[in-house]
Amino acid sequence: MTATLTDDLLDIYNALFAAFGHQHWWPAKTPFETMVGAILAQNVSWTNAAQAVANLDGAGMLDPHVLSAADTPDIARLIVPSRFYNRKAERIREFAGVYVTEFQADPAVMTAVETGALRERLLALRGFGKETVDTILLYACTKPVFVVDAYTRRAFSRYGLLPQKASYDRMQRLFSDNLDPDVELFNDYHAQIVHLGKTVCRKSPLCDRCPVRAVRGTLACAGARA
Ligand code: SF4
Missing domain, CATH: 1.10.1670.10 (Helix-hairpin-Helix base-excision DNA repair enzymes (C-terminal))
Incomplete structure (x- = not known):
């Protein structure tokens, strides 16, 4: 055969x-941590991204409400190990704002959105390419997206x-x-x-x-x- x-x-x-x-995978305690980790892992090794995630966690900032209200430089100085930290800090703050306002900071609310529609919404965010979005869909939202x-x-x-x-x-x-x-x-x-x-x-x-x-x-x- x-x-x-x-x-x-x-x-x-x-x-x-x-x-x-x-x-x-994914080595994270919460879906939101996975989402932030997916942004931090852009163009850098996971070791560096993980250090940035740990810094945010240690500062009590790994929370969508805290991050959406934070000043970008305060985020940036914690995520220096992830490189491109100013740009990534802006992206994280913007994403956290969308996560709070559109998805009630609730992964179940986000996951309930139809996969294609959710993918389009996330791809519309600045700095969110297909690999980052699909990583969030699969590893944070448990959507069957390769x-x-x-x-x-x-x-x-x-x-x-x-x-x-x-x-x-x-x-x-x-x-x-x-x-x-x-x-x-x-x-x-x-x-x-x-x-x-x-x-x-x-x-x-x-x-x-x-x-x-x-x-x-x-x-x-x-x-x-x-
Ligand atoms: S996938 Fe192919 S090229 Fe890559 S290490 Fe394996 S045998 Fe070699």
């Missing part, structure tokens, strides 16, 4: 899970399942068109891809230790043959 794209994607996930174990990123492009283009310059939408369709909308699967699959990209499928890939190298018994990956 010929393997389908769905089979391949599930086999890749299962190989990643078997090698790395469940990734337990998050993709540069790690996804690198590994899956090497694997031959995406063009090298695949757009965000093209990458996302690979997963959303071929997998059932499963929040648990989408949650851990994206986390596994990030772990793969950080540890194995790096700029110079470590193919000899890659768990997806021989999925379906073939050396399907272009990187593996290189």
Whole structure:
């Protein structure tokens, strides 16, 4: 029987899970912390973003009402580790204001909004790109939206399942068109891809230790043959 794209994607996930174990994303105590973390993680490592989240928490500012009423410089000085801190402070303050006024600072209210409409609303906010918005939809609102990123492009283009310059939408369709909308699967699959990209499928890939190298018994990956 010929393997389908769905089979391949599930086999890749299962190989990643078997090698790395469940990734337990998103590392946050509340949905709002996840939302703020998604903004802080833009263009920076999670280690730096996590330090900024911890600073906000330590100052008692990881609260939508507090952040929406705060002065931008007061936010900025706490999130310096996340880089681009002035811009991110403004974005966080603006988002916190929307979260309070439009969603009553209640993740259940936000999650009750139809996924497409909520995605459009968040994409309309300044500084909110698709990766940030989809991260919030999946990890804070538990919507079945697959998050993709540069790690996804690198590994899956090497694997031959995406063009090298695949757009965000093209990458996302690979997963959303071929997998059932499963929040648990989408949650851990994206986390596994990030772990793969950080540890194995790096700029110079470590193919000899890659768990997806021989999925379906073939050396399907272009990187593996290189
Ligand atoms: S076999 Fe190599 S190039 Fe392919 S996904 Fe693994 S690390 Fe990346």
